[in-house]
Each structure stands twice: as C-alpha cells, then as structure tokens.
Amino acid sequence: MLGLTDVTVDFSGLRAVDHVSFAVEEGQIVGLIGPNGAGKTTTFNVVSGLVRPTAGTVRFEGEDIARLDPADRSRRGIGRTFQIVKPFGNLSVLDNVVVAALTRGHRVAGARDVAREALATLGLESFARSYARGLPLALRKRLELARALATDARLLLLDEIMGGLTPTEVNEALDLIRRLNHDGATFLIIEHNMKAIMQLADHIVVLNQGAKLAEGTPEEVAHHPGVISAYLGQPVEDAAGAGGSDDPA
C-alpha cells in the first residue's frame, strides 16, 4: 500500500532521514519506533506531504506521491494525527470534524452527519458542542483521529497518540485501533509506549539517527542487539511475547 524507497531528508545540512526504505501492506499495523531525534516524525511528514524528501520515492497504491501537496495525499486516502496536537481550537469539536468531511464532497448538512458518526466512533459525541481548545489532551488526540476518520482515510498515520495517556486510556486506544484495523484501516504508528506498540503492531521499523536500524516482527526487533543498545536498553520480553502471538488479521 505504502512504500518508501531510499528516502533522504536534509534540513540545511542536517540529515534528518538517511536512505530509509520500508513498506506498509494493506491491513497491517506497522510501528515506527526509535529514540528522540531518530527521524520518525520527519518520516511521517514525508508520507503526509508536509516535508518534501531531498531524495527517494514515496509510493502510495502504486503512485509516486512524493511531489504531491498534503491536501492531495489526504484526498487519496492518507490521514494523520500530530505529535503536538493541532485542533482547530476556536471551533467546536463537531465543526473540527465537519471541515474534514467537507473535503470529501459532502454538503454542509451531510458533512455534519458524517462528523457525528466519526465522533460517535471515538466516543466524543457528548463533547460535540465544546470548543476544541478546551478539551483535555487525551480527547484532543482522539479528535484528531476523528478528523482523519471523517476523511475516509485508508492509511492512518498516528504520531504518539498514547503519550500522556493513563493506562486505562491506553487500553481504550489499543481497542479502538484494533477495531478500526478490523474494519479495514491500515496503520503506521509512531509510539514510545513500547508495551503498547509491541502488543499492537504486526511489523516494526526501528529508526536511529535518521537511518533504519532494524525491522521485523515485534519479537525480532525486541531481541535485535542493535535495537537494544541504541534504544530499548533491555529486551522487552513480556510485550514481545504478547505481540508475537497476537494476530489481528
């Protein structure tokens, strides 16, 4: 579905992403992990279009999208959330999602219906009338996902949506992602919560200092000596076991 080949991003002399290649197959949940500054968010921006790669190709469903505007990528079915959330703060929660539905050609009344549906999916319907800026962080993260869902995105890029969540909220998020995945959505997920991503992902890509350090099943990655020394510090035994035995398909 999504394929990055030799993607390199230079920011005025600084190499943020260095010849990274990986693929996401339809129906998969792929984790993107690595220490801070590894280039994860930049990689996301390359896929969603906010950053143009210096070199390399980005293919989505067979088409080279590396030069496309973010809006055009959204229209092709790529949705995302932001690590630092970007709600439309002075709009109601409902209107935040209405904007997303409008870009799919709905009229305003129809867009409102689509938006209410997306809010219901994420359990946000009781906040529909609140200002987005007044929501607690966990709900603002869910609001971003609701916006992406309202665009009918088939590939969802989630940038650390579990950061700052309580264990209960993390479990709710895991359930939600599994449910959406079961309904056909493909996921590429940046996550620092190792336990969560090891449980969730089918496949994990590890970045370090802009380059790909390893990739494989959660179990393979958890025992990879390079990954342990650069990022994990110690093997994530329990989580890798759970992730390996889990088959979301």
Next chain:
Amino acid sequence: MATDKQSSAAVTATAAAGGGSQGEPSRRPRIPRIVGLLAALAALLVFPWMLPSGYWVDLAVQVLIWGALASAWNIAAGYAGGLSLGHAAFLGVGAYTSTLLFLELGISPWLGMLAGAAFAGLLGLLLGALTFRLRGPFFVLATLAFGVVVNILAVNLRGITRGAAGLVVPFDGGWENMLFASLEAYWYVGLALVALVVGTTLWIERSRFGYYLVAIREDEDAARSIGVRVVRWKLVAASLSAALTALAGTVYAQFVQYIDPSSTTRFELSVQIALIAIVGGMGTAWGPLLGAIIVIPLGEILRAEVGGGPALMVYGFLLVVIVLAAPRGALPGLRALLRWIGRRGAGG
C-alpha cells in the same frame, strides 16, 4: 429532531463566539422574525430623515462606508487569518479606477466600480500569490509594504493619477453617476454596500468555503492534512476581500467627490480599517460594522469636542480601553455579557 436542532443552535453559538459561524439559525419564531426584519428595514430607511442635521447624516454615511471596508477586510483577516495592513491599496484602486473611467471616458461609476473591483481582485490575487507562504509578522509586513508601494505609485504616476493634486469628481448629479445632491441618498447607497459585504460574509459563514477559511486560520498544517487546498482558498479570500474593498472605495470617491493619494491609500487608512474590525470583533459577520458604529462617531465627536492633538490622545486611550475590556472584540464581548445576564436572570 429536537436534539438535532438543539445541537446545531449550540454550534452556532460556540462557533460564532470563536469567529467560526456555521449552523443554521433557529427557525422557531417564524412570523415575529419576518415582522422584526421588516421593522428593522423600515427603521433603516427612515433613519437619515430622523437625524437632526446634515452633519449627522454625513457621519452616518461614513459609518456605513467604514463598516463595509472593515467587513471586507475581515473576510481575508478575520476568517482566513491573513492580517493585512495594506488594504487601503484596494480602497485606492477602487476609488481611482472608477473615478478615472468616469473622468476620461465618461463611464458610469456603477460600471467603473465593477472594473475597480475586478482590478483590485486581480491585485489581491497577486499579493496573495506573493505572500501565501509567509506567516505571522512576515505576512503583515509584506502587506504593509504592498500598501506603501501603491501609495507611492499613486503619488508618482502623475500621468495617470495627477499625483498629489488629486482628482475632482465633477458634480453631475443623478443616480446614473452615483452623484446625489442629498446626503440621504448616500445613506441608501451605503446601506446597499454594507448589505452586499455583510451578506457575502454571512453566506461565507454557512458555506464550505467558510469552514475551510476558518480551518486555515486555526491551523494551516492540520487543514492541509485533512484535504483543504490551503493556497487556493487563501487566494480566493484575498481576492474577494480586495474586490469588496474596492467597491467601498468607489462609493467613498462618489461621496466625497475628491480623491488624492493621501485620502485613499495612506498607511493610516489601512490601520483604521483593521482597527475597526478588531474593535468590533474579527471573524464575526457583524463585528466590523459594530466596530465602525463605535469607532467612527467616537473619533468624530472627540475631534469636534476636544479638538486636535488631545482628541487623538483620548481617542487612542479609549480604543486601548475597549480592546482591553473586550479582547475578542465588542460583538463577542456583548454576546458574552448578554449570556451572563441571561444566566443571572434564569438563576433567579
């Protein structure tokens, strides 16, 4: 159905306070609403005849013209977030285009104003294309520079504009030349202008375009990543705002019947346009008009009563007080106040 109606009314309330809009107005009191509208219309039609003297009619017409200018500015700045300090350029383009067409070719200002709007719309598009990448203060500075350039051109292109000498609109009365002996007639022209600009804004608030503009204002990257073609809609907003500003420029020229670079393209005019909208409430459909109703008479009364430098000091001081008291503008402030009073009343 009941919940649906409730929630859409609530969205109107929250979004309007935040500059958003959206949502249909409540449709409950159908007949009283029409009666109310007709009463308001009748009041507006007889209003200039109720005023004690021509001085007040003149002031009322100024309120309408400034209200229209601030409302037009508001479309680009209040809704799309492109805070321009160069809008006097479009006012000047409107005033000069229709006046020159009238003087040189005898073309009616009614047609000339359309030409001015088209020209300003193109210039707005050009300015938008040059500045859409700029954010925050860099965008503001670029629009400021644009306004200054147009001012300099108006002064120095003597072959076309006659420079600082200005242009006198010869009085050839009649509606076909938009020139009237009675001040009251200008009140009606001003009303039509305000109705056009505020009406356009109200339409934008309820349309897909309006949702896109507000999303762009709130967060460009988030808007792009859900499929909003940010550059396109910013350019449309800039162009529309410029064109409507130019229409007000023509009405201004016909009203005062003399234009020069200073009275149409000076930097202070751009500031005044922005100030009126900010005082009234950016990103709200009626805020800029309310701002004009507050700011223009205030300036005029102070000039008449206090005079000169002290008047300007008091004027500036009062504007600071207004902005501090209602940082989101007078209209949202007024709404919040009314809600508060309503709650107090309901609470016992």
